[in-house]
Amino acid sequence: MPYYVTTPIYYVNGEPHLGHAYTTIAADVLARHMRQRGEDVFFLTGTDEHGEPVAQEAERLGITPRELGDRNAVRFKELAARLSVTNDFFIRTTDPEHMAKVAEVVQRIHDNGHVYAGTYEGFYCPRCADFKTEAELEEGNRCPIHKIELQIEKEDNWFFRLSAFQEPLEQLYAERPGFVTPQNRYNEALSFIRGGLRDVSLSRARLKWGVPVPWDESQVVYVWIDALLNYYTALSYARDGEDLTERFWPASVHLIGKDILKFHAVIWPALLMAAEIEVPQKVTIHGYLLLGEHKMSKSLGNVIEPNHVAEVYGPDALRFYVLREVSFGSDGEVSAEGFETRYTTELANEYGNLASRTLAMVERYRDGVVPSAEPPAELAAEFDGLVQSVCAGIDEVELTATLDEIWRRIKRLNRYVQDEEPWQLAKDDAQADRLDQVLYTLAEGLRVVSVLLHPFMPGSTERLLAALGREELGLDGARLGAVEGGATVGELGQLFPRVEAEAPAA
Ligand SMILES: [Zn+2]
Numbered sequence: 001m002p003y004y005v006t007t008p009i010y011y012v013n014g015e016p017h018l019g020h021a022y023t024t025i026a027a028d029v030l031a032r033h034m035r036q037r038g039e040d041v042f043f044l045t046g047t048d049e050h051g052e053p054v055a056q057e058a059e060r061l062g063i064t065p066r067e068l069g070d071r072n073a074v075r076f077k078e079l080a081a082r083l084s085v086t087n088d089f090f091i092r093t094t095d096p097e098h099m100a101k102v103a104e105v106v107q108r109i110h111d112n113g114h115v116y117a118g119t120y121e122g123f124y125c126p127r128c129a130d131f132k133t134e135a136e137l138e139e140g141n142r143c144p145i146h147k148i149e150l151q152i153e154k155e156d157n158w159f160f161r162l163s164a165f166q167e168p169l170e171q172l173y174a175e176r177p178g179f180v181t182p183q184n185r186y187n188e189a190l191s192f193i194r195g196g197l198r199d200v201s202l203s204r205a206r207l208k209w210g211v212p213v214p215w216d217e218s219q220v221v222y223v224w225i226d227a228l229l230n231y232y233t234a235l236s237y238a239r240d241g242e243d244l245t246e247r248f249w250p251a252s253v254h255l256i257g258k259d260i261l262k263f264h265a266v267i268w269p270a271l272l273m274a275a276e277i278e279v280p281q282k283v284t285i286h287g288y289l290l291l292g293e294h295k296m297s298k299s300l301g302n303v304i305e306p307n308h309v310a311e312v313y314g315p316d317a318l319r320f321y322v323l324r325e326v327s328f329g330s331d332g333e334v335s336a337e338g339f340e341t342r343y344t345t346e347l348a349n350e351y352g353n354l355a356s357r358t359l360a361m362v363e364r365y366r367d368g369v370v371p372s373a374e375p376p377a378e379l380a381a382e383f384d385g386l387v388q389s390v391c392a393g394i395d396e397v398e399l400t401a402t403l404d405e406i407w408r409r410i411k412r413l414n415r416y417v418q419d420e421e422p423w424q425l426a427k428d429d430a431q432a433d434r435l436d437q438v439l440y441t442l443a444e445g446l447r448v449v450s451v452l453l454h455p456f457m458p459g460s461t462e463r464l465l466a467a468l469g470r471e472e473l474g475l476d477g478a479r480l481g482a483v484e485g486g487a488t489v490g491e492l493g494q495l496f497p498r499v500e501a502e503a504p505a506a
Contacts, residue, residue: 002040004249005030007027009091013058016075020076023257024083025085029455030394031086037391038475045091046073046093047073047092048223049093050093050209050210050211050223052126054068065209069094083310084315097237098229102221102225105275106221107214117158120153120157121153124152133198157219165269166196166197168273169197179281180265180283181282182285203220204220224263228264250277252280254280258286268280268283286328287326287332290334299312302335306318309339315459317339319456320346321342328398328399328401329398344498348497348498350414354442356494358446363489369488370469370487370489373485379480386405386409386478390402413442444481448479450468451474452475454473463495467491
């Protein structure tokens with residue numbers, strides 16, 4: 001089955017931060033899991049390079065918007081690589097192929113009768129590049145996001161007849177209760193639609209940095225419409241000489257932050273309907289990672305800067321932490337201190353130590369070969385249905401709950417070692433079969449959880465699976481007892497080594 005997952009494209013007026021890393025990591029978990037399941041996956045991320053915020057920031061820096069785009073797109077690409085992210089393409093809205101396709105789709109929307117000339121007057125936030133309705137404004141006519149006082153702006157531009165799509169959108173929501181998740185965001189989008197839709201600007205007259213409107217080159221396509229279309233245009237040119245649209249459209253999941261819900265859950269499906277293009281299967285919204293007031297951490301200071309964390313602790317630790325700490329879909333606090341606690345207690349102790357103990361015991365008691373045995377029925381029962389439940393969790397994009405499902409089995413294996421005390425069994429030859437069972441169950445349990453954890457922590461799980469002598473990642477084998485003993489174990493080293501505090505910055 002084709003599976004197409006996207007992140008929002010990131011504005012190049014700023015540098016990448018933890019929020020960008022969060023969405024990209026989440027999308028990568030989905031993509032990697034679906035590949036393990038044998039699906040035909042396409043994973044897209046990229047940068048949004050047009051519009052007023054970019055033009056303004058470039059002006060402030062005394063460079064062209066193109067130069068700003070070039071400079072910051074590289075930073076987003078580098079961050080993705082540093083976080084072990086496996087996107088299949090990186091789109092930039094300044095790509096000429098994207099711009100040509102935007103013009104084509106906008107022309108189609110125009111030709112279908114959904115565009116008219118008008119005058120817009122309203123409160124406008126230059127930082128959002130968006131007009132605000134009076135209901136959205138905060139006291140003193142302030143932008144609810146940027147808190148700056150907004151002025152009334154007026155300009156002649158081209159309008160998209162969003163109001164005409166109120167009924168089709170209500171119908172879409174009625175037919176597809178999973179179109180927007182989680183449920184509270186579905187309700188929020190639907191009540192916005194039911195509240196009555198006003199037409200929106202399709203173009204800007206004053207700004208020159210964008211895709212020219214094909215029938216009126218004095219205007220450029222409004223940056224949001226240009227940006228939303230990236231999900232569709234990318235497929236037409238991501239592969240040289242091949243159009244992937246038929247194969248992957250409509251998108252399976254658009255992953256977004258809650259601040260851009262209206263654009264993705266209301267305007268985007270309406271635009272697609274206007275262009276007679278199928279709407280995506282699902283829009284999934286995650287919450288914010290909030291940086292609270294906390295004690296300074298020894299190695300990270302008091303912020304979580306994704307490049308720095310990945311450099312000091314490795315990408316897997318950051319990937320794990322952000323999805324473990326805050327329930328995916330909700331807002332929650334993160335801190336450098338909290339990161340270090342989870343790194344030590346969960347990654348190094350619960351997972352890393354379990355792995356090194358198991359390998360060391362197989363080495364010492366069985367000459368490095370995992371014995372063949374049956375896992376005990378009680379423990380096997382606790383692993384029953386795990387892979388199905390992980391698949392279901394990923395289908396619902398419930399990443400934190402899925403990670404927790406897997407982690408409970410790691411804790412279970414730790415209890416099992418403590419209960420069985422294999423180092424005692426090893427002293428008594430009469431307990432040889434029992435010891436075989438314990439060693440086999442630990443190696444097999446570690447193998448299963450590592451296969452399932454692989455999308456979350458790709459590098460560490462690959463190292464561990466290689467040390468277990470079982471590198472196969474397919475989910476068919478992610479069942480306790482699916483693989484027999486006989487593998488020769490190898491060296492692992494420390495999966496999550498202790499990180500020494502850095503010298504204070506001079
Ligand atoms: Zn704003």
